[in-house]
Structure formats: structure tokens, C-alpha cells
Amino acid sequence: MPLVRHSKAEIVVFGERPVINLENVAYSYGGGELLSDITLKLQPGSFHFLTGPSGSGKTTLMKLCYGALTATSGQVTLFEEDVRGMSRDDLALIRRRIGVVHQDCQFLDHLSVAENISLPLMVSGRDDLKQSANLKELINWVGLSPRAGALPPELSGGERQRAALARAVIMSPDVVLADEPTGNIDWEMSQRLLRLLIELNQMGRTILIATHDLALIRAVKTQVQARVLRISKRRLHLAGADL
Amino acid sequence: MSLRASLVHFIAGDPQAARVVPPTGFTVWLTLFSAAAMAFLAVFALALSLATGRLAERWGSELARSSTVRISAPAGQMAAQTETALKLLKTTKGVARARALDADEQSALLEPWFGPGLAIDALPIPQLIEIIEEGEGFDAMGLRLRLAAEVPGAVLDDHTRWRRPLVQAAARLRLLGWLSLLLIGGATAAMITLAAKAALAANAQVISVLRLVGARDSYIARAFMRRFTWRSFIGAVLGVALGCGAIAMLPAADPGGGFLTGLGFQGLHWLIPLIIPPLAAFAGFVATRGAARKTLKEMP
Ligand SMILES: Nc1ncnc2c1ncn2[C@@H]1O[C@H](COP(=O)(O)OP(=O)(O)OP(=O)(O)O)[C@@H](O)[C@H]1O
Numbered sequence: 012m013p014l015v016r017h018s019k020a021e022i023v024v025f026g027e028r029p030v031i032n033l034e035n036v037a038y039s040y041g042g043g044e045l046l047s048d049i050t051l052k053l054q055p056g057s058f059h060f061l062t063g064p065s066g067s068g069k070t071t072l073m074k075l076c077y078g079a080l081t082a083t084s085g086q087v088t089l090f091e092e093d094v095r096g097m098s099r100d101d102l103a104l105i106r107r108r109i110g111v112v113h114q115d116c117q118f119l120d121h122l123s124v125a126e127n128i129s130l131p132l133m134v135s136g137r138d139d140l141k142q143s144a145n146l147k148e149l150i151n152w153v154g155l156s157p158r159a160g161a162l163p164p165e166l167s168g169g170e171r172q173r174a175a176l177a178r179a180v181i182m183s184p185d186v187v188l189a190d191e192p193t194g195n196i197d198w199e200m201s202q203r204l205l206r207l208l209i210e211l212n213q214m215g216r217t218i219l220i221a222t223h224d225l226a227l228i229r230a231v232k233t234q235v236q237a238r239v240l241r242i243s244k245r246r247l248h249l250a251g252a253d254l
Numbered sequence: 255m256s257l258r259a260s261l262v263h264f265i266a267g268d269p270q271a272a273r274v275v276p277p278t279g280f281t282v283w284l285t286l287f288s289a290a291a292m293a294f295l296a297v298f299a300l301a302l303s304l305a306t307g308r309l310a311e312r313w314g315s316e317l318a319r320s321s322t323v324r325i326s327a328p329a330g331q332m333a334a335q336t337e338t339a340l341k342l343l344k345t346t347k348g349v350a351r352a353r354a355l356d357a358d359e360q361s362a363l364l365e366p367w368f369g370p371g372l373a374i375d376a377l378p379i380p381q382l383i384e385i386i387e388e389g390e391g392f393d394a395m396g397l398r399l400r401l402a403a404e405v406p407g408a409v410l411d412d413h414t415r416w417r418r419p420l421v422q423a424a425a426r427l428r429l430l431g432w433l434s435l436l437l438i439g440g441a442t443a444a445m446i447t448l449a450a451k452a453a454l455a456a457n458a459q460v461i462s463v464l465r466l467v468g469a470r471d472s473y474i475a476r477a478f479m480r481r482f483t484w485r486s487f488i489g490a491v492l493g494v495a496l497g498c499g500a501i502a503m504l505p506a507a508d509p510g511g512g513f514l515t516g517l518g519f520q521g522l523h524w525l526i527p528l529i530i531p532p533l534a535a536f537a538g539f540v541a542t543r544g545a546a547r548k549t550l551k552e553m554p
């Protein structure tokens with residue numbers, strides 16, 4: 012039986028239990044509150060954009076969504092488990108179900124691009140032959156085949172973002188959180204990466220993308236049903252239909 | 255995870271895992287160097303313990319037959335004086351046995367000086383009586399006085415008795431050798447702990463990437479443990495090789511040699527230093543495991 016809920020941020024959701032659920036969450040880095048009273052429910056299979064001025068807290072909100080930060084108040088549940096009660100090991104298992112593209116794309120600089128992309132497989136012990144075929148295909152998909160053997164410091168900004176996206180999706184995670192994944196990428200390549208995310212979404216994956224790029228949002232909205240969330244004045248709003 | 259379980263997991267686990275830790279940084283050299291230096295010292299401590307052990311044993315057994323009575327008397331009185339001296343010795347407290355050496359034994363003692371085939375009867379050589387002590391030994395002063403009174407030609411020679419405190423010292427020295435080995439092991443573990451902590455702190459970014467992609471802390475800890483265990487082992491192998499080489503190059507020990515020339519390994523004892531690298535590796539394993547668990551727990 013699908014539920015209907017009215018959250019404080021007026022985000023009305025239908026369907027099953029949310030995979031990521033923030034309830035009245037506030038966060039501060041020590042000074043004043045950066046985010047206040049945030050309620051966000053990401054239903055399985057939903058596609059969301061997150062926008063807002065620079066410094067409004069998009070990255071911070073993303074970090075709350077994968078347990079890298081702990082809310083100063085309110086409740087965060089990931090796959091129906093409260094982050095506060097999680098051990099480090101629980102969190103590690105959750106991270107395998109959430110693919111993250113960091114805004115500043117960190118890699119292990121002493122390993123090749125291909126090894127970095129397959130890192131999630133490696134650390135979860137799924138580093139087998141069957142996966143290596145997928146790995147090649149994926150590297151090809153993001154257009155990094157010629158750079159697969161390079162070291163991350165040798166990559167351009169756009170190449171780093173593509174590698175980060177490939178690393179985020181290689182485990183075929185339930186949720187993909189991408190922070191400015193197309194910041195340094197030309198229009199054509201960003202369309203291509205978005206297709207990958209849209210395909211994942213059509214396979215039932217949950218997607219949340221933080222971006223400033225309104226053209227990108229419009230392009231996606233012609234292909235899938237996507238909601239646009241906006242952070243302003245410390246709160247989360249559902250953006251109007253004009254986007 | 256218990257130490258045993260984590261050791262098994264460590265040995266059986268994915269050897270690729272160590273690669274997620276960068277192979278560079280000053281901690282590589284710190285670990286290699288301290289393991290090598292400590293293994294080098296351990297070889298000497300080991301050699302010291304074994305050598306003092308041998309020395310104590312040898313001196314100890316020499317002590318048991320350390321004294322002799324020498325009787326110089328005109329040919330006619332020799333037998334009578336020897337008889338008296340033996341009787342006297344039998345009633346002396348601290349003497350287990352006293353025995354007059356026969357002609358063959360005496361000529362064997364003289365052979366190094368005069369060569370074989372010595373016609374001993376033709377020479378006016380003194381008669382020797384070997385004394386085997388028991389318990390605390392005899393009172394040398396009292397025995398001398400009694401001998402002087404009853405056997406005019408007798409001289410008590412207890413020249414090796416001065417070694418008695420030295421045997422005790424040698425035993426003590428051996429104990430100190432073993433203690434040094436323990437201290438060296440402890441210092442190695444402490445240094446590797448520091449090196450591992452420094453490496454973990456220097457690789458905070460690596461750790462955050464690994465956590466981002468879903469690595470458990472135990473996986474991260476194992477990666478560091480592999481690196482450090484391996485480095486401790488390699489360092490210790492180098493140190494042992496150098497230490498053994500240095501000992502092999504010490505001047506050759508003559509069999510009855512003094513203390514310094516006796517420092518070294520004999521025969522199968524050369525194999526004993528081979529246990530140092532595995533022990534160093536184990537120390538590295540335990541030290542890094544402790545450091546990694548603690549540091550990872552404290553990292554945000
Ligand atoms: N670790 C931190 N400690 C203290 N303040 C921080 C920290 N990280 C971020 N901030 C501050 O919090 C605010 C929000 O940062 P955040 O990175 O979430 O913004 P953002 O919306 O992602 O910005 P952008 O669009 O530029 O990426 C900023 O003012 C930033 O300076």
C-alpha cells in the first residue's frame with residue numbers, strides 16, 4: 012500500500028519506504044546552523060536534482076545522505092537504519108549500496124585509473140573475472156579507455172569526474188549521489204554521463220545530483236521524471252515547475 | 255577479531271589488499287631501518303647469551319677439577335709423602351675425591367712441552383694429586399697449613415679457583431643477554447607502532463577514499479598490517495645477515511679461548527638467528543594491528 016506523506020518541506024512522495032530519509036535534520040560545522048529543519052525522502056527509483064547558491068550546503072547535505080557527517084539534530088535513516096546507531100562496519104556495508112561522486116573527486120594516486128574505478132569491487136572482495144569485463148565496458152562508456160593505465164594526477168578535471176562517476180556506479184548501487192558530476196565536462200560528454208545515470212534510474216536506481224547547471228536539468232527533465240530541490244536560506248524547497 | 259583469527263585472515267586473505275596503501279613515504283625507511291638495526295643488535299645479544307652460556311659451562315666443569323697438590327720430594331720419600339697427602343686430603347672437608355695421577359697421565363700432561371716419548375722415570379718430576387671438590391669446596395688456607403705440617407714437599411695449587419665468581423658473572427651475563435633480546439623486541443614493536451601511526455596519519459586521504467567506497471576498517475587495517483609486517487621481515491632479514499656476517503668476521507676463536515674470541519655461534523647455533531625475522535614480522539604485525547585499530551577508531 013503506497014504511503015502519502017506531507018513533509019515540512021512540502022515534498023510529497025508516493026511509493027515504498029524511502030532509501031534515504033532525513034527527518035527534521037539540522038547541521039552546523041560549529042558556527043551557526045548551515046542547514047535547518049531539512050526533511051528529505053528519497054524513494055527507490057526516484058530522480059532528484061539539488062540546486063542552490065554556492066556555499067548553501069549542497070555538499071553538506073549530500074554528506075549527511077551517506078553518513079559521512081552526522082546530523083546535529085534530527086534523524087537520518089539509510090535503508091531504514093538510523094545512522095546514529097550504526098557501527099563503522101554497518102556504515103561500510105551501506106556505502107557499498109550508495110555510489111558517491113565527490114565534488115573534489117579523490118582517488119588513490121598510486122593506483123591506475125582502472126584500478127581506482129574497480130576499487131569498490133576490490134574492497135568488497137568482488138574483484139573477480141566476470142567483473143573485469145564489466146569494468147572494461149564501463150571504462151569505455153565514460154570514454155576513459157585510452158587513459159585506463161594512467162595515474163589519477165595525470166588526468167584532466169573532466170577525466171577525473173568521469174572516472175569518479177564510473178567508480179560510483181561500478182557496484183551497481185541502489186543509490187547514486189553525484190556532487191557536480193558535470194562541472195568540468197563539455198556538453199556532449201555530460202549528456203553521455205547523464206544517459207548513464209538515466210539508464211540506471213530506469214533500472215530502478217535512486218539518483219540525486221547536485222548541480223548548478225540548469226540546462227542540464229532541463230535536458231534530463233525531457234527524458235525522466237525528475238524533481239528539483241533547492242536549498243535557500245538554510246532550508247530545502249521543492250523548486251517550481253518553471254525549471 | 256581475536257589475534258589468532260586475524261592472523262589467519264591475514265595470511266589467507268587477499269594479498270592484493272596491501273596495494274591500496276601507497277608504497278612510499280618515510281615510514282617505509284623508518285620501519286626497514288629500525289627492523290634491520292634491531293635485528294642486527296639481536297644477533298649480538300643472541301651470540302652473547304650463547305657464548306656466555308658456553309663459557310659458564312666450560313669454566314664450571316673446569317672448576318670441578320680445579321685444584322692439584324704437587325709433591326716434590328727426593329725419590330725415596332715420594333711414595334710415602336704422596337700416601338700421607340692422600341690420607342690427609344680424604345679427611346678434608348669439601349674434598350670429594352683425591353687421586354694421584356699415574357705415570358702415563360703425567361707424561362701426557364708434559365707432552366705439549368717436551369714432545370712424545372718422554373722417559374718420565376728418568377726425570378725428577380713432581381707427583382701430581384688431582385682434587386675434585388664438592389659443595390662449597392675446601393678451605394685452601396687451612397689445607398695449606400696442614401700440608402705444610404705433615405707433607406713438607408707438598409704445594410697446593412688452586413689457581414683456577416679465582417674463576418668461581420667469574421662463572422657466576424657469566425651466568426648473569428647470559429641472563430642480561432636474554433633480557434636484551436626482550437628489550438630489543440619491545441623497542442622494535444614500539445618503533446613500528448610509531449611508524450604505523452605516522453603512516454596512518456599521513457594517509458588520511460587514502461583512508462577516506464577507501465571508506466567512501468565501502469572498505470571496512472578491518473580491511474584498511476589489514477592493508478597497513480601487510481605493508482608493515484612485510485617491511486619488518488625484510489628489514490630483519492637484512493639486519494640478521496649483517497649481524498651474522500659481522501660475527502663470522504670476528505677473529506677465529508681458539509677452543510680454550512677467552513671470552514671475547516669466544517663470542518659467536520658454533521655449529522647448529524648459526525641457525526638460531528633465523529628465528530629473528532619471523533619474530534620481527536610478528537612484532538610488526540601485532541604493533542601495526544594495535545596502532546591501526548586505535549587510529550582508525552579515532553579518525554572521523
Ligand atoms: N569541514 C568544514 N568545516 C567548516 N565549514 C565548512 C566545512 N565544509 C564546508 N563548510 C562551509 O559550509 C558551507 C556549505 O558548504 P558546502 O560545501 O556544503 O556548500 P555547497 O552548496 O556544496 O557549495 P558549492 O556549490 O560551492 O559546492 C560553506 O560556507 C563552507 O565554507
Ligand SMILES: [Mg+2]
Pocket residue numbers: 069070071114190
Ligand atoms: Mg559543493
